[in-house]
Amino acid sequence: MKMENLTSEQILEWYLCAGVDETCGESPFMPPPSASEQTTPAAVSALRRATTGLAQAVNSACRSAKDLCAGINTLEELRQAVESFDGCALKLTASHTVFGDGNPHARVVLIGEAPGADEDRVGIPFVGRSGHLLDKMLAAAGLERKEVYICNILPWRPPGNRTPLDSEVAVCLPFLKRQLDLIDPDYIFIMGGSAANALLETAETISKMRGKWFEYTKSNGKTASVLASFHPAYLLRTPGQKSKSWADLLRLRARMLAENG
Numbered sequence: 247m248k249m250e251n252l253t254s255e256q257i258l259e260w261y262l263c264a265g266v267d268e269t270c271g272e273s274p275f276m277p278p279p280s281a282s283e284q285t286t287p288a289a290v291s292a293l294r295r296a297t298t299g300l301a302q303a304v305n306s307a308c309r310s311a312k313d314l315c316a317g318i319n320t321l322e323e324l325r326q327a328v329e330s331f332d333g334c335a336l337k338l339t340a341s342h343t344v345f346g347d348g349n350p351h352a353r354v355v356l357i358g359e360a361p362g363a364d365e366d367r368v369g370i371p372f373v374g375r376s377g378h379l380l381d382k383m384l385a386a387a388g389l390e391r392k393e394v395y396i397c398n399i400l401p402w403r404p405p406g407n408r409t410p411l412d413s414e415v416a417v418c419l420p421f422l423k424r425q426l427d428l429i430d431p432d433y434i435f436i437m438g439g440s441a442a443n444a445l446l447e448t449a450e451t452i453s454k455m456r457g458k459w460f461e462y463t464k465s466n467g468k469t470a471s472v473l474a475s476f477h478p479a480y481l482l483r484t485p486g487q488k489s490k491s492w493a494d495l496l497r498l499r500a501r502m503l504a505e506n507g
């Protein structure tokens with residue numbers, strides 16, 4: 247059947263089934279609907295149904311991510327569950343699932359936003375330019391990469407490194423939370439506003455949050471001390487802010503030493 251013979255409702259349904267859940271530009275790629283189609287109550291209700299369908303799809307993906315996580319008791323099982331999860335369309339455009347890297351018993355977990363091109367190619371978080379800067383920052387603060395655990399809010403690269411959608415974060419968050427439960431860190435260092443907003447459930451800017459202590463409660467009821475700071479990619483673009491991230495890492499290190507020696 248030709249596309250031009252379909253109603254706008256059928257076209258929207260077709261896109262939904264194909265996994266399309268966002269628009270990526272201002273201009274339509276298809277001939278625009280005729281004036282009568284745009285204004286008919288049928289077109290309006292088709293759009294409403296499509297929006298409801300999307301919301302339902304996101305809710306059901308969140309539910310299945312949570313259900314999956316509930317039965318998982320090791321990081322390796324979780325890695326496999328994330329790799330075989332099909333509820334997030336980002337997986338379709340990614341080359342690798344980037345689950346996490348480092349010491350599974352680490353006292354401190356560092357969380358970024360999402361894999362970039364290098365991480366997507368290799369399957370390991372923070373191995374590109376941001377990762378090199380992060381390694382240097384960690385070393386300068388007396389923390390070795392192999393003693394910490396590093397992961398991201400999203401395990402798949404958003405195309406073109408765009409900012410993650412709220413729906414993508416919502417679907418993937420249960421996996422990150424389970425990862426934190428299983429590692430059970432005492433400290434969490436969040437890099438960047440998207441990751442801080444997602445984990446701390448706030449809309450505050452990273453400039454306001456950085457350098458302050460927050461708490462995150464794991465499923466065992468214990469809390470981890472959380473410090474948020476700028477993302478290394480932002481520091482590469484804005485080197486004048488590096489001293490603030492440096493101060494944040496020293497703050498983290500000082501607290502770890504004071505509490506545990």
Ligand code: URA
Nearest residue numbers: 358359360361371372
């Ligand atoms: N940026 C991130 O947020 N995470 C990575 O793994 C790499 C770059």
